[in-house]
Structures are given as C-alpha cells and as structure tokens.
Amino acid sequence: MTETPITLSAATVVDQLVAALGPDIVTLAAEAQADGRRFADWSGVPSGDVLALVRPRSTEDLSRALAICHSAGQPVTVQGGLTGLAGGASALDGEIAVSLERMKAIEEVDPISATMTVQAGCILQTVQEAALQAGYFFPLDLGARGSCTIGGVLATNAGGNRVIKYGMTRDLVLGVEAVLADGSVISGLHKMLKNNSGYDLKNLLIGSEGTLGVITRVVLRLRPRPLGVSTAWCGLSNFESVTSLLRRAQSELAGGVSAFEVMWPSYLGFVLGNFPELRRPLAGEHAFHVLLETDGADPEAQGEQFEGFLGRMFEDEILDDAAVAMSDQAALDFWAVRDAPGEFPRLIPKMIAFDISFAVRDLADAAERITQGLDERYPGSLALVYGHLGDGNLHLIIDVPGATKEVVEAVEAFVYGVVSELNGSVSAEHGIGLKKRNVLSRTRTPAELAAMVAIKRGLDPKSILGRGRILG
Structure with missing residues (x-):
C-alpha cells in the first residue's frame, strides 16, 4: 500500500502525546529500553529506532492518542505479549509502540x-x-x-x-x-x-x-467446565491409520475430540534428545505419534469409554501402541513433549519456521514432499514436523547449518511452492505480519487482495496502524 508521509516532526507528535496524556502514559523509547523494555516479538524480526511507548489506562486514553497520531500521519504499532511469530508486533524505525498492558482487568x-x-x-x-x-x-x-x-x-x-x-x-x-x-x-x-x-x-x-x-x-x-479429561499418547505405523483414528474418535467418543496433535519421528527424536527431563511416552519407534484428548461431563463413564475405544483401535489394527495418562501429572508430562517448541529458538537460533495448513488428506503428502526436497537440496539439514492434524495445521522447523540469506529465501520459496501446489495456506494461525507479506499472494487471489486494500483504506486512510504489515 502507498504510505502517507508523516506531516509533523516526530518530536512534535511525542510532545503532543505527552501534553495530552502525561508522562505516566507516554514514555520515550530510550527510557523504556533502559528499564529493560523490548520492542520486538518472538519472530526474529528486530525492532527499529522506536520513538515512544504509549500505555493507556483506558479506552479514552487510547482514543486521544490515536487521534493525535492520525492527525499527524504518525505510524503506530500495537503490541500485546510480544509472543507473535510473524513480526507484526516488532516496532520499526520512527514508529510509536502502543501496549495495553495496563488495561488488564x-x-x-x-x-x-x-x-x-x-x-x-x-x-x-x-x-x-x-x-x-x-x-x-x-x-x-x-x-x-x-x-x-x-x-x-x-x-x-x-x-x-x-x-x-x-x-x-x-x-x-x-x-x-x-x-x-x-x-x-x-x-x-x-x-x-x-x-x-x-x-x-x-x-x-x-x-x-x-x-x-x-x-x-x-x-x-x-x-x-469439563469434569473429566482423558488423554493418551498413541503410536501408529502409517498416515492412513492416523486419519482413521481421527475419524473414529470424532464419531465414537461421546465428548468428541478436544485435541489431536500429531508428531513425526524427527520431532520426537529432537525433543527427547534435547530435553532430558522429558520422558519418552512409548518405548518403541513409530512412524507417527498422536496426542489424543477428549473431555466430558462424566469422568468415570468417560474413562471407561475412552479405554474401550482404544481397545477397539487395537483390535482393528489402527493403533500399534498407546499409553493412557492415569493422572493429571501424566497428562501434563505428555503435553510437555508437545509444548517443547517454545524452547526451540534457544536450541536453533537460526531456525526457519513455517506455520502452514492443508486439507487433512494432503498433510502427509505435503510433509513428505517438503522433507524429501530439503534432504535433496540441503543434505544434513534438520526438518522437524508436527502439528494440529485435526484442523490441517502443520508446523515445520528447518535448520540448514551455515545458511545464508539466499539459502533461507530459497528454502522459503520451496516450502511455499509446495503450499501453492497443494492449495494450502501460507499461514494457519500465526498471521502474516512482516515476515509473510511477500507470500500472501500465493494463497490469496488478486481480487481478494484488492478487497483487503479497500478495507484498509476505508478504516485507516493514512495507513498509520501496522504500516507495512500484511499488505506491505
């Protein structure tokens, strides 16, 4: 989108904000950073030279702040907990950061x-x-x-x-x-x-x-509130069994399926190899691992039904192995294995992360195309595959040792090429932000993008909110 130039000096805008709202709400960025404040999210997109931090205490405070910024054409970035992975909350040069951390009631x-x-x-x-x-x-x-x-x-x-x-x-x-x-x-x-x-x-x-x-x-x-939650870690030999387990669980479990997390062997091996405090859920090796959860209102009946369901899955040769969590702590131990990606940035500081989605039937094909293609192009690279299979969401962590900027761009082009070929989405749940704006057109038509631009211009004609995010 065409950006509207700032019509007042940055210093003037900050002065107006301080005059209108006071130094308690408006803090110079340098002062905030001196107190340990960061202006970048988890995406790896660095923050720039930010002008100020605005922390309103009410909707009225925020309204006054944005009215001043709008009048001046001053760009603003809104920041929450800074846990985003698409760069949308990383404040850039010349921007004012807005945080609603004081509005938490x-x-x-x-x-x-x-x-x-x-x-x-x-x-x-x-x-x-x-x-x-x-x-x-x-x-x-x-x-x-x-x-x-x-x-x-x-x-x-x-x-x-x-x-x-x-x-x-x-x-x-x-x-x-x-x-x-x-x-x-x-x-x-x-x-x-x-x-x-x-x-x-x-x-x-x-x-x-x-x-x-x-x-x-x-x-x-x-x-x-669910009164009973049943959790199992399942080992399966092929993707057909994974999808069969999902269909059967959705149709046969009275409480439905509240979670269906799938992990490929590469993921599980990496997690267990780097987090010794986590225990291996199953003794053997399996082509796929599924964390299955159901919840409901009758804990006793649900537990019996859940174990009966798993028994049928063994009888029908859908499951190779399974472990049922017999306590809340056992269930937490299973989930700790699945929640390990929160530590991946520390272990793989230059990881190339993808949050993509496909029709459920295409997930295994997509994962195989991507992992085989990466192995052929970059022997010795690491590819960790896991995701929320029930809703078609695949997470992919790639590490190419010594990767240059050109290599990273080539990996992204390859992965998003597979996404386009299988009519998937370049973002399942993390958003577009700054990191994916250049690939949005791979999964959105020109007419859709034009509609988005029209909406943006109608609600934010000076493009002060999240300038450059999503639409570029």
Whole structure:
C-alpha cells in the first residue's frame, strides 16, 4: 500500500502525546529500553529506532492518542505479549509502540449468559483460571498462555491446541470494543450469539493483526467446565491409520475430540534428545505419534469409554501402541513433549519456521514432499514436523547449518511452492505480519487482495496502524 508521509516532526507528535496524556502514559523509547523494555516479538524480526511507548489506562486514553497520531500521519504499532511469530508486533524505525498492558482487568463474569468481559491487556492464562473459578471453561490454549494477551490472540485469531473441538479465537468471541485509526470508538460489547445486524465488524477486526483498529475490550464466550479429561499418547505405523483414528474418535467418543496433535519421528527424536527431563511416552519407534484428548461431563463413564475405544483401535489394527495418562501429572508430562517448541529458538537460533495448513488428506503428502526436497537440496539439514492434524495445521522447523540469506529465501520459496501446489495456506494461525507479506499472494487471489486494500483504506486512510504489515 502507498504510505502517507508523516506531516509533523516526530518530536512534535511525542510532545503532543505527552501534553495530552502525561508522562505516566507516554514514555520515550530510550527510557523504556533502559528499564529493560523490548520492542520486538518472538519472530526474529528486530525492532527499529522506536520513538515512544504509549500505555493507556483506558479506552479514552487510547482514543486521544490515536487521534493525535492520525492527525499527524504518525505510524503506530500495537503490541500485546510480544509472543507473535510473524513480526507484526516488532516496532520499526520512527514508529510509536502502543501496549495495553495496563488495561488488564476482568470486568465481569456473567454466569447466566456464560460470558466474561475483559480488557485486551489481560493475560490468556488469567482468563482461563478465572473461568475455572467461576465453574466454566475458556478453551483457547497455546504454549504462550502465560504471557500472550487477549487483545493479541484476537488480533491474530490465534488457534492453538483445541481448535478441533472449540474453534479458532473468533469462535469464542461475542463482542468487541475497539479504537479505529482516527480515534473513533466502536463499542460492540454484545453478549448474543446471534447478531445479524449488518456487517460483522467484530470478525473484521479479529485476525486483522492491529492494522484496522486496536481492540480494547472483549466479551468472551465461556463453555461448560469439563469434569473429566482423558488423554493418551498413541503410536501408529502409517498416515492412513492416523486419519482413521481421527475419524473414529470424532464419531465414537461421546465428548468428541478436544485435541489431536500429531508428531513425526524427527520431532520426537529432537525433543527427547534435547530435553532430558522429558520422558519418552512409548518405548518403541513409530512412524507417527498422536496426542489424543477428549473431555466430558462424566469422568468415570468417560474413562471407561475412552479405554474401550482404544481397545477397539487395537483390535482393528489402527493403533500399534498407546499409553493412557492415569493422572493429571501424566497428562501434563505428555503435553510437555508437545509444548517443547517454545524452547526451540534457544536450541536453533537460526531456525526457519513455517506455520502452514492443508486439507487433512494432503498433510502427509505435503510433509513428505517438503522433507524429501530439503534432504535433496540441503543434505544434513534438520526438518522437524508436527502439528494440529485435526484442523490441517502443520508446523515445520528447518535448520540448514551455515545458511545464508539466499539459502533461507530459497528454502522459503520451496516450502511455499509446495503450499501453492497443494492449495494450502501460507499461514494457519500465526498471521502474516512482516515476515509473510511477500507470500500472501500465493494463497490469496488478486481480487481478494484488492478487497483487503479497500478495507484498509476505508478504516485507516493514512495507513498509520501496522504500516507495512500484511499488505506491505
């Protein structure tokens, strides 16, 4: 998109912000960094020379700040917990960073409507715990639960471990309040599941990565608290057995499938080889490993049903081996193996990460094409494959020793080429941000991109919000 030049000096804009909101809310970036503040997310995209940090205490504070920035054509980057992997929250040269970390209150839990109203700076784990205390369940879950914010997970439409049963973030949201680029406030904090009153601005903002508006408050949809959770680690000999297990579990388990995480041997071998504190779930070697979870309202009946289901899977030669978690700690031990990627950046500092999706039937083909192609092109390279198979999401971590910038670009071109060939998506749940804007056209048509540009221009004509993200 064409960028609108800044019409006032950066110093003037910061002075106006300080005058309007005070030094408690507006901090010079250098001062914030001296206190240990970082302005880059987990993506590896470095932050630039940031002008200031704005930390509003209310929607009104944010409205005033954005009105000033809009008038000046001053670019703004919205930051949540900085756990994103697409570079969308890494603040660049000349930008002002906005963080809603002070707007973190849980304003209401409505047990009749089964909703929770929270401010966007609230941490995901805080929401999960508050829901449980109220006798409900907020099912959105991902490895960064202890630091990611609700505003951030809405902005990226985060997925996580339970999408197969409960859906993406947008499926768990009933209402949204947001501030647009010019400072105007959209107040749609509704509690209705059915609301067909014109364009759905809520769903337009969810997944927009902070480029169309800044989400400030949210009405979340709560679910009944599962009284029983059954978890098993399964070993299977081929991909056909994996998909058979998924279909049978969805049709035969009364509580449905709440998680279906698949790991290839490369992934499991790397994790167990680098995290000695983690235990091997199964003794033997298997072509595929599945972490299967179901939940429901009757713990005793569910446990019996779950074991009976696994028994049938053995009888039908779908399973080669399985271990059932007999305690909450055993289940946590299984999940610790699956959550290990949070430490991968430390172990593979120059990793090339992909978050891609395909039709479920194409996942094994995609993984085989990619891993074989990488081995042929870069012998000795590392490729770790795992993902949320039930929703078609494949995660891929690649390490090519000594890779140059040209090699990284060649690897990305190859992988995204396979994505295009199989009609997949270049981003399943991490968003586009800065890192994937140049490959968005591989999975979006020119007409779709033109519609996105039109929406962006309509809501942010000066392109101050997340400039250069998604659409370039």
